[in-house]
Amino acid sequence: MKFTRFPRALCALTLLAVGLAATAHADATLDKIKQRGKLSVGVDAPEPPFGLLDTATGKVGGFQTDLARDIAKRLGVELEVVPVHASTRVQFLQAGKVDLLIANIQWTQERSEILSFAPTPYNLVGGAAIVAKNSGIHKWEDLRGKVACVSQGSNFAKPLQETYGAVVKGLKGIPESLLALKGGTCAASVHIQPAMLQTLTGASAAEWTDFELATQDQLIPSPTVVWTRRNEADTQASVDQAIQEWHRSGLLVTLSKKYGVPDAYFVAANQKARRGQYDRAPFEGRAQ
Numbered sequence: 171m172k173f174t175r176f177p178r179a180l181c182a183l184t185l186l187a188v189g190l191a192a193t194a195h196a197d198a199t200l201d202k203i204k205q206r207g208k209l210s211v212g213v214d215a216p217e218p219p220f221g222l223l224d225t226a227t228g229k230v231g232g233f234q235t236d237l238a239r240d241i242a243k244r245l246g247v248e249l250e251v252v253p254v255h256a257s258t259r260v261q262f263l264q265a266g267k268v269d270l271l272i273a274n275i276q277w278t279q280e281r282s283e284i285l286s287f288a289p290t291p292y293n294l295v296g297g298a299a300i301v302a303k304n305s306g307i308h309k310w311e312d313l314r315g316k317v318a319c320v321s322q323g324s325n326f327a328k329p330l331q332e333t334y335g336a337v338v339k340g341l342k343g344i345p346e347s348l349l350a351l352k353g354g355t356c357a358a359s360v361h362i363q364p365a366m367l368q369t370l371t372g373a374s375a376a377e378w379t380d381f382e383l384a385t386q387d388q389l390i391p392s393p394t395v396v397w398t399r400r401n402e403a404d405t406q407a408s409v410d411q412a413i414q415e416w417h418r419s420g421l422l423v424t425l426s427k428k429y430g431v432p433d434a435y436f437v438a439a440n441q442k443a444r445r446g447q448y449d450r451a452p453f454e455g456r457a458q
C-alpha cells in the first residue's frame with residue numbers, strides 16, 4: 171500500500187485547524203440556550219433589596235431578575251428564574267439546573283476553582299453585622315468568642331473565624347439567621363451589607379428598633395460576579411459583554427435607585443466605564 175507524504179508545515183496547519191474547531195465547539199451552553207429558547211438563571215431567594223416576591227403570581231422579581239432578563243433579551247430567548255439558596259446554589263449550577271448564577275456570590279479563590287465567572291464584576295459587596303444595641307459589639311474584633319450566624323457556604327465564615335475569633339454558625343439563609351439573632355442563639359447576624367441595611371431601614375424596620383449595625387466597616391468587600399460552569403468561554407464572553415454594557419449605559423445605577431440597592435459602586439463604575447475602563451475580578455483558579 172502506498173502512503174502519501176504531506177509536508178510537515180501542512181500537517182501542523184491541519185492539527186491547528188482541528189484544535190481550533192474543537193475549541194470553537196467546546197462551550198455548548200449558548201447553543202443549548204438558543205435551541206430551547208430559554209435562559210435559566212439562579213437568583214437569590216426573594217430578600218429585599220435584591221429580590222422581591224410577587225404575591226399575586228408567586229414569582230421572584232427585582233434587581234437580579236431584571237439583570238437576568240437583560241441577558242435573556244440579548245440572546246433572544248425567554249427567561250426562567252430559579253430561586254436558589256446559599257447551601258445549594260453551586261450544586262444547581264454544576265448539575266445544569268440553571269445556566270447562570272446572578273446572585274450575591276462574591277469571588278473567592280475556592281469558588282473559582284470549581285466554577286467559572288464573567289471577569290467584570292457587577293457589584294462590590296462586603297459583610298455587615300446586625301447586633302442588639304446593648305450587645306457591646308461595636309467592631310469586628312468584639313465578636314471574638316461570640317456566635318456569629320451566617321448563611322451556609324458564606325465567604326464571611328472564614329474571616330470571622332480565623333481573623334476575628336468568632337464562633338461561626340451556618341444556617342440556611344438570612345431569615346433563619348435573623349430569627350436566631352432575635353432568639354438569642356447568635357450574637358450577630360452577618361450577611362451582605364445591603365441586605366442588612368434593608369432589614370434595619372426597610373418595611374420591617376419597626377421590628378428591629380432594638381438592633382443596629384455593629385460597625386460601618388464592611389467585612390472583606392469583594393467583587394460580585396456572574397458565575398458559569400467551568401470551561402464555558404463563550405458563555406463567559408457573552409455575559410461579560412453584557413455586564414460592561416450595564417456599567418457603560420448606567421443600567422445598574424438606574425436599577426439600584428429603583429430597588430433601593432446602595433449605588434456608590436455603580437456610580438463609580440459607570441464613570442470609569444465611560445472612559446473605557448472596567449474592574450476585573452481576580453483570575454480564576456486553574457483547577458479543571
